[in-house]
Amino acid sequence: xxxxxxxxxxxxxxxxxxxxxxxxxxxxxxxxxxxxxxxxxxxxxxxxxxxxxxxxxxxxxxxxxxxxxxxxxxxxxxxxxxxxxxxxxxxxxxxxxxxxxxxxxxxxxxxxxxxxxxxxxxxxxxxxxxxxxxxxxxxxxxxxxxxxxxxxxxxxxxxxxxxxxx
Amino acid sequence: xxxxxxxxxxxxxxxxxxxxxxxxxxxxxxxxxxxxxxxxxxxxxxxxxxxxxxxxxxxxxxxxxxxxxxxxxxxxxxxxxxxxxxxxxxxxxxxxxxxxxxxxxxxxxxxxxxxxxxxx
Numbered sequence: 001x002x003x004x005x006x007x008x009x010x011x012x013x014x015x016x017x018x019x020x021x022x023x024x025x026x027x028x029x030x031x032x033x034x035x036x037x038x039x040x041x042x043x044x045x046x047x048x049x050x051x052x053x054x055x056x057x058x059x060x061x062x063x064x065x066x067x068x069x070x071x072x073x074x075x076x077x078x079x080x081x082x083x084x085x086x087x088x089x090x091x092x093x094x095x096x097x098x099x100x101x102x103x104x105x106x107x108x109x110x111x112x113x114x115x116x117x118x119x120x121x122x123x124x125x126x127x128x129x130x131x132x133x134x135x136x137x138x139x140x141x142x143x144x145x146x147x148x149x150x151x152x153x154x155x156x157x158x159x160x161x162x163x164x165x166x
Numbered sequence: 167x168x169x170x171x172x173x174x175x176x177x178x179x180x181x182x183x184x185x186x187x188x189x190x191x192x193x194x195x196x197x198x199x200x201x202x203x204x205x206x207x208x209x210x211x212x213x214x215x216x217x218x219x220x221x222x223x224x225x226x227x228x229x230x231x232x233x234x235x236x237x238x239x240x241x242x243x244x245x246x247x248x249x250x251x252x253x254x255x256x257x258x259x260x261x262x263x264x265x266x267x268x269x270x271x272x273x274x275x276x277x278x279x280x281x282x283x284x285x286x
Binding site: 061064065070071072073074075101102103104105106107111113115118119121123125133134135136137142143144145146 | 179195267
């Protein structure tokens with residue numbers, strides 16, 4: 001079971017606000033890890049398991065891919081802006097949608113992937129510029145496009161996610 | 167080598183664990199091309215398994231974690247083509263990518279769904 005508790009005032013964990021210089025600040029990175037781990041403790045009711053796992057996975061991918069050429073083929077580094085944007089999106093996902101897998105893309109975007117089976121996959125990617133690039137395969141049908149993103153998830157994106165699991 | 171035949175198998179060496187899933191399937195990110203829109207692959211027609219892996223050992227200081235094998239036919243079905251340059255020997259590039267980022271993502275996704283993962 002997941003319980004959402006709004007962050008108010010000074011109680012908001014630091015990783016839910018914009019990180020600065022995460023890539024080169026080892027102390028700050030460790031602080032983030034400690035905070036996430038704390039939210040997983042039996043005493044904590046802040047996050048359900050899947051949300052915590054997604055955020056931990058996101059941070060791990062960001063940390064591993066924040067330098068250029070992380071894939072051996074000249075990949076662009078993932079930026080703090082992309083990291084921030086994915087955190088925001090994860091928090092906006094409807095509770096009826098399962099948490100995605102986090103995927104690093106060579107363009108420097110971070111992808112959120114949902115895969116139901118062979119030929120049934122949907123990915124949306126962001127780079128921190130308020131633009132969601134997405135693509136999907138739905139058992140022979142294909143979609144792709146781009147949507148502006150600011151404070152709410154585009155309805156089209158939610159529609160594609162629901163289609164994947166319908 | 168001879169011109170690329172539709173029955174040939176290509177491979178893309180993988181150096182990053184996030185490019186494949188725990189269930190041994192390949193993610194689309196393994197097939198997203200770089201800025202020059204030339205996706206590096208190798209032709210493995212006629213090679214034994216150990217010779218295939220030996221190709222990957224020479225490319226980078228670190229050995230590949232695995233490889234994603236895909237047929238030329240599957241590449242052409244997505245509307246892309248294979249440009250063999252043999253630099254180094256057996257090297258080719260998958261080219262013909264669209265300009266739009268989301269369209270590139272879709273084609274990479276289609277390739278990944280057809281690819282077969284082999285781990286080192």
